[in-house]
Amino acid sequence: MASAHVFDRLSAFLDDELDPVASGEVSQHLESCPDCSAALARQRELGENLRRDLEYHRAPDLLRARVMRDLRAAGRRDAVRSRPAAQAWRWLGAAAAVIAVGGGTWIVATLPRERPDAATAREAVSGHIRSLMANHLTDVASTDQHTVKPWFSGRLDFSPPVTDFAAANYPLVGGRLDYLQGRPVAALVYMHRMHVINVFVWPMSDAHEGIAPALTQRGFHVIHGTRAGMAYWVVSDLNAEELAAFAQLLAAPSGKP
Amino acid sequence: MTHEESRETTGPEPHLSPRERERFDECVLPYLDAAYNLARYLLRDGDQAEEAVQEAFLRAIRHFGGFRGADGRAWILSIVRNTCFTQLRRRRSGGAMVEFDEEAHSLEAELSAPEADLARAIASESVHEGLGRLAAEFREALVLRELEGLSYKEIAHVMGVPIGTVMSRLARARKQLLLALGAGAKESV
Numbered sequence: 424m425a426s427a428h429v430f431d432r433l434s435a436f437l438d439d440e441l442d443p444v445a446s447g448e449v450s451q452h453l454e455s456c457p458d459c460s461a462a463l464a465r466q467r468e469l470g471e472n473l474r475r476d477l478e479y480h481r482a483p484d485l486l487r488a489r490v491m492r493d494l495r496a497a498g499r500r501d502a503v504r505s506r507p508a509a510q511a512w513r514w515l516g517a518a519a520a521v522i523a524v525g526g527g528t529w530i531v532a533t534l535p536r537e538r539p540d541a542a543t544a545r546e547a548v549s550g551h552i553r554s555l556m557a558n559h560l561t562d563v564a565s566t567d568q569h570t571v572k573p574w575f576s577g578r579l580d581f582s583p584p585v586t587d588f589a590a591a592n593y594p595l596v597g598g599r600l601d602y603l604q605g606r607p608v609a610a611l612v613y614m615h616r617m618h619v620i621n622v623f624v625w626p627m628s629d630a631h632e633g634i635a636p637a638l639t640q641r642g643f644h645v646i647h648g649t650r651a652g653m654a655y656w657v658v659s660d661l662n663a664e665e666l667a668a669f670a671q672l673l674a675a676p677s678g679k680p
Numbered sequence: 681m682t683h684e685e686s687r688e689t690t691g692p693e694p695h696l697s698p699r700e701r702e703r704f705d706e707c708v709l710p711y712l713d714a715a716y717n718l719a720r721y722l723l724r725d726g727d728q729a730e731e732a733v734q735e736a737f738l739r740a741i742r743h744f745g746g747f748r749g750a751d752g753r754a755w756i757l758s759i760v761r762n763t764c765f766t767q768l769r770r771r772r773s774g775g776a777m778v779e780f781d782e783e784a785h786s787l788e789a790e791l792s793a794p795e796a797d798l799a800r801a802i803a804s805e806s807v808h809e810g811l812g813r814l815a816a817e818f819r820e821a822l823v824l825r826e827l828e829g830l831s832y833k834e835i836a837h838v839m840g841v842p843i844g845t846v847m848s849r850l851a852r853a854r855k856q857l858l859l860a861l862g863a864g865a866k867e868s869v
Binding site: 431432433434435438440465466469470472473474476477478479480481482483485486487489490493494496497498639641642644660662663 | 694695696697698701704705706709710712713715716717720721726729730733734737738741806807808811822823825826827831832847848850851854855857858861
């Protein structure tokens with residue numbers, strides 16, 4: 424096969440978007456053609472550079488607020504208030520199922536009949552948005568759990584468990600103090616790709632252990648769980664599946680906190 | 681051209697029932713960041729990107745009743761890119777509709793460069809600057825592929841073109857970007 428013919432297909436080959444026959448032809452050609460192999464390597468390197476260096480522009484909060492306003496206006500003519508959504512629960516069921524597979528120390532609670540604490544979820548989402556808006560994501564910026572955890576002592580009357588999940592591509596990036604439910608809470612900040620995840624943690628001794636189905640609020644996903652006497656509220660714009668996977672890590676960190 | 685310029689805000693009142701609103705929150709709203717990111721790379725201006733995304737979401741709200749598909753991301757991104765390209769066409773040619781011609785958007789160097797000249801391509805110039813030199817259609821393909829991680833099928837859906845066009849456009853976009861980066865490196869020496 425001619426080099427030029429293969430050269431035009433390298434890009435699709437790299438993306439694994441060629442049909443098996445064409446892909447086989449390219450593979451075979453690459454074995455004997457250093458020029459095409461080098462070209463493929465450059466394209467691969469280009470992709471890595473793009474993904475590493477290009478900024479992912481997140482929607483500014485003002486834009487988000489405008490879109491939410493338009494959405495509210497679009498719903499206004501209808502007098503019926505939005506009720507807890509059977510729809511909205513669906514992925515949460517999936518999230519709970521994922522966590523059930525992970526097992527660990529979290530007990531998977533049955534889905535409660537009533538809506539989970541929507542007010543807390545709203546506060547958690549507001550805290551998440553504030554952290555992005557005010558350029559105040561972290562008070563202590565560190566990927567080291569042994570730096571972040573001690574930072575909280577003396578600032579809070581409890582010691583939140585802090586685990587870095589960098590190995591699973593959810594690196595810890597820091598922590599800060601926040602204020603939810605009328606009390607100071609620990610906010611742990613993680614990243615997944617370009618997405619920020621806020622985990623709000625505070626003691627909750629009376630709650631039974633388990634993970635509640637969470638919800639979607641203002642375009643953010645919220646997952647809530649209780650473990651070892653601590654309430655966890657996880658907020659992110661990350662997609663539901665990956666956020667559920669993260670909640671699973673929180674639910675059963677490999678090393679015990 | 682006149683219908684191109686008519687703003688969605690002048691149309692009938694957008695309306696969503698509570699059920700539709702829930703579905704919108706689930707299927708479309710999570711991609712607000714993706715929408716803004718795409719608009720930002722297409723228009724290369726923060727304010728214009730915000731305006732385009734808000735307009736696109738209004739359009740999406742208005743037409744959401746007709747959305748039956750499963751892929752809310754591709755759906756909203758296609759509305760966003762169409763909104764952006766409408767703006768770009770106004771900029772480019774005072775409003776006239778111009779079909780994108782891939783051949784016409786070849787870098788001169790691309791036509792004459794032997795493949796070997798691509799060898800020193802990835803260099804000091806930032807990929808961001810290099811990307812900025814490409815035609816919007818090529819930037820779009822690269823952003824959807826590299827930053828959003830969409831499949832060719834999904835990209836085809838967003839752009840409204842056949843998969844084969846996605847394939848050739850990405851190939852050309854990568855080639856041109858490699859050349860642009862290489863050229864930048866030479867200039868900066």
